[in-house]
Amino acid sequence: MNNPTPVTDPKTRQSNRVMAGACVAFFAGMVGMAYAAVPLYDLFCRVTGYGGTTQRVDQYSDRILDRDITIRFDANVSGGLPWEFKPVQRDVTVKIGETAQIAYEAKNVFSTPSAGRATFNVTPQLAGAYFNKVECFCFTDTTLKPGETMDMPVVFYVDPDIVDLPDLKNIKTITLSYTFFPIDGAKPVADAPAAVEGGDAIKAGKSIGG
Structure with missing residues (x-):
């Protein structure tokens, strides 16, 4: 049925x-x-400024406090990018609100061109909202020839309003950290770097505000 x-x-x-x-x-x-x-x-x-993300501004601070703060600089390379990457100086002491310029140095130690892009953050993370960068190489695709060395300036100041935040009013030190990653498709196929001398020394740590 x-x-x-x-x-x-x-x-x-x-x-x-x-x-x-x-x-x-x-x-x-x-x-x-x-x-x-x-x-x-x-x-x-x-x-x-969440997560230690710094701020990008187009003008310098119009207020400088009579109070020092030390900025430390950190550099890292990840993802197999064959670069030597370092700050020209490890730290600088400036007035809060004073505009200063420092530099990082990147060198391609591989035998072929390679490209990278940098990310960044600051610690303590709450300070990210008050760390203002006027000039920065972050999030910019950078290609270096074999043995090429590049001067990468950073112009910044610490917003004087940072002293109004209870958690940061007594802050003495901020660390600015960059990490370079290879751009997709730009990673070398071999892992044996060939160091090549080249590039000029970089002069940094120059204060341009006051």
Whole structure:
């Protein structure tokens, strides 16, 4: 005996189509949010200083406090990028609000050109909202020829408003840290670096504010 073919009510079929459409829309929305999450998070960090993200400004401070603060500089290379990367000087002491210029130095020790991009942060992380950079090499694609050495300046000042924050009012030291990563497709295929002498020494630590 054959089973009768089930009859689906038109309203039920319509409900199923609506449910299926909603599921597809939800899935597409989640995918879109995943792609947008990184740039939105980066924008949030830049605006708020969250996670030690420094601020980018176009003008110098118009107020300088009679109070010293020491800025320490850290440099790292990751992802197999064949570079020597270091600050020209390990620290500098400036007045809060004083604009200063320092430099990092990068050298390609591989036998072929290679390219990298730097990320950065400061510690303590709360200080990120008050560490203002007028000039910086961060997030800029940089390509170095074999043996090439490059001077990478950073112009910055610490916002005087930092002393108004209870958690930072007695701060004495801030550490600025950069990490260079290889740009996609720019990593060398071999791992035996060939050091080549080249490049001029960099003079840094020059105060340009006052």
